[in-house]
Amino acid sequence: MNVIHTLHILNKTPEHPRFRECLGMLGPDDALALTENGVLALAGGQPFGLERVYALRTDLSARGLSATGATVQPIDYPDLVELTLEAKRVISW
Amino acid sequence: MGMLIVIDQPAYGTWAGREALDMAFSLAAFDQPVSLLFTGAGVSWLRKDQDPAGIDQKSVAKNLAAAPVFGIEAVMADRASCQRLGLDAGDMAAGVTLVDADAQLLSQFDQTAFSA
Numbered sequence: 001m002n003v004i005h006t007l008h009i010l011n012k013t014p015e016h017p018r019f020r021e022c023l024g025m026l027g028p029d030d031a032l033a034l035t036e037n038g039v040l041a042l043a044g045g046q047p048f049g050l051e052r053v054y055a056l057r058t059d060l061s062a063r064g065l066s067a068t069g070a071t072v073q074p075i076d077y078p079d080l081v082e083l084t085l086e087a088k089r090v091i092s093w
Numbered sequence: 094m095g096m097l098i099v100i101d102q103p104a105y106g107t108w109a110g111r112e113a114l115d116m117a118f119s120l121a122a123f124d125q126p127v128s129l130l131f132t133g134a135g136v137s138w139l140r141k142d143q144d145p146a147g148i149d150q151k152s153v154a155k156n157l158a159a160a161p162v163f164g165i166e167a168v169m170a171d172r173a174s175c176q177r178l179g180l181d182a183g184d185m186a187a188g189v190t191l192v193d194a195d196a197q198l199l200s201q202f203d204q205t206a207f208s209a
Binding site for chain 1: 103104105106107133134137140141142143144145147148150154177178179180184
């Protein structure tokens with residue numbers, strides 16, 4: 001797996017202006033980690049056009065959601081820490 | 094015909110929705126006619142099988158299930174918001190009516206207040 005250029009950690013609901021702003025900044029070698037209300041984006045079922053999209057498992061189950069699409073990988077907090085180490089840059093939205 | 098409380102904030106990550114629900118329950122406890130409308134990100138309250146133990150919170154769905162006990166007149170969800178957030182009737186908790194949140198709906202209430 002090639003190195004993550006930027007890891008975007010997105011905790012805003014899809015209705016928040018910063019959610020759209022984040023989606024506009026995604027590059028092809030970036031990864032997206034959905035946390036807190038960011039995971040609500042998976043309910044709408046819109047693709048992100050990214051190979052690596054992750055979602056925190058505890059935040060998914062809290063909201064009755066599952067990462068059904070093969071493109072979204074559920075992760076735990078230790079995985080999120082690994083991702084921040086793997087990425088060259090991190091943006092917390 | 095009474096008061097409408099609109100919850101347009103997501104179920105977790107903010108307290109605004111819970112505070113609005115508390116207000117609705119208080120009104121109902123004092124025999125004031127009150128109804129609830131979930132719209133926008135607020136429809137995330139209504140999804141079945143919420144398990145927030147992992148984020149150390151209690152299920153808002155269980156909280157909301159007490160609405161009939163308190164005498165809340167109606168629990169409604171905006172149809173378009175549900176569609177946008179991929180929530181169909183099968184995914185939804187029992188006792189929720191699908192409505193169109195428009196001027197006609199709001200005109201049925203003397204007062205309308207939003208969650209902060």
